[in-house]
Amino acid sequence: MTPTPPLANHLTETIRACNAAGDGAFMPFIVIGDPDLATSHVVVDALVAGGADVLEFGFPFSDPPADGPVIQAADLRALAAGTTPARCLQFIAEVRARHDHPIALLLYYNLVLQHGVDRFFADAAAAGVNAVLVADVPLEEAGPARDAAAKVAGICNVFIASELSTDARLAQVAAVAGGFLYAVSRVGITGEQRDVAAGLGAQLARFRAAVPLPTLVGFGISQPSHVAAAMAAGADGVISGSAVVRRIADHGVGTGRDLDTLRDAIHTFTAQMKAATRGAWLPPDI
């Protein structure tokens, strides 16, 4: 196996452009179809209007062991609305027709496997996806996804790193990863938290030295102060999932559903999170 160099693509370039302007990139996450596809379109437009730089989408899955209760509930709502992988891909193509923001996916392997791994990457790239993180595919099992991504232009595999990742493991990640490095701010599952873990700075310095891709920090990033802390620790950008999805649950579902309020809540949250990245990017070695 010859290691291939990390793939720079539209997504990498977008993050680098933010950094060149002195800002961090902001990548919000939603589950497609939560609570239905029409609402997801409304949410995406509000995310973009609020200043999101990159969009991250999840495909709903029945058994998501890497996710906390907020995203599990979103998965169930989307499944109840009949959201299938084919409809998710169609949704992405529709988003792509309106916005040129890079799109990353975070999903579970069985959906990729049942679609056919090669066919999935081809269809995802055709729909406008730039990067794919399969939550339950570590380096050991990444061969088929890596080979599938290599057959299609403009799409790459994203990998996770944490404080538990050894330098040897990071070197292996560097050999196959593209797009960006998904740095988890704490070892755990998705969800909101009070503070960003101490020690993140040393961790990010290690990642930057080992993997020549931008590093986005995720897991528990739910307020502007978390964004500021992650940027001060040396992040190139941040990812926020549960905090966005919770707003969808609050304003887009059931008796509390009010699309204007939802649109405002998403827009305001995104603008606040993006504002916290502005001027906050630290070049390496400072």
Add this chain to the structure above:
Amino acid sequence: MQLDGKFGPYGGCFVSELLIPALEEMEAAWLDARQDPVFQARLTDLLQRWAGRPTPLYRAPALSAAVGCEVYLKREDLLHGGAHKTNNTIGQALLAKRMGRTHLIAETGAGQHGVATAMAGALLGLKVKVFMGAKDVARQQPNVRRMGLFGAEVVSVHSGSRSLKDAINETLRYWTETVAESFYVFGTVAGPHPYPSIVKDFQRIIGEEIKRDLLAETQRLPTAVMACVGGGSNAMGAFAEFIGDSEVQLIGVEPGGRGLDSGEHGATLIAGRPGCVHGSISYLLQDEVGQVQEAHSISAGLDYPGVGPEHAWLKDQGRARYVSATDAEALDAFTWLCRNEGILPALESSHAVAAALASAGQWQRDDVLVINLSGRGDKDLAHAIAALDARGAGGAQ
């Protein structure tokens, strides 16, 4: 990882990157412990003097007459804790100690694995937290209370379908959050590598004893070994020693629930297709796009939409074959064994007895059929009696 954990195209290690360091550490500890005579001596001593091994291999006269060949029961129902699960939990708890972990966590379906983990924790001074689907908590109350008596905390899981698969998801989540101090004692030969191999290692003593005792008594190998299959640990334990003996038939019995055509069953190998869930690729009950479906069985311990990856490979190679028994057939076999052999089997194990009874007439008189009677039925009394009463009220036979 030192090994890839693959069984043909099945198995592997499909988990979050965050769990890889823990699984690597576990694999190293296991590979080291298998070679360590001190570890093996401690395990053997506990299995014998604390848990009651070896369990008897009993020639069942009424069952032999009914099936039409020599039928032996491997009496795992007599093991401490009431099922084969203890073989595995003692082994994994000793591994946890070896790795310096202070907490055991586990999923449980029927509660047998939870009870066996709770007992092992009490024995070895480890704190235990057991995740159990809310549906199973309701139908397996005696085991919930037993876990409490052994000092374990039982967490009722309300997510998803509130049964075993969701208990596994929740245990994986909790493990990811607490991976530095906790050891996940996995209950069956499924999950990510190295679990299918570790659990098989700790359960293979079942087949080793069957072979040793049968050779001593009859100077021959069994014609067939039969066992129920949910995740597949008792079957793998009974099969492992015989996989290389090609003349020995290996027969797994899956839960047919309300019938394979009803869609309400847990016959993963018969009616599922390959997919990836809970850390490995194996047969899976799933819809056309890959969403995992709920299994159904009268026995909580077989109520699982996945199955161990080595069973998938044994099936594809034709080395083992898999049949099913419905809820009704299992309930019939449950009462039959009580009345005719004076043995109260677990509803899980009753599926294997049902398949044996259904195979009457297919054997030569001197064939030897060994059924792994994986557990006893005390835990099932309330549930089984309610089902029998409902049947009586419904006017069925």
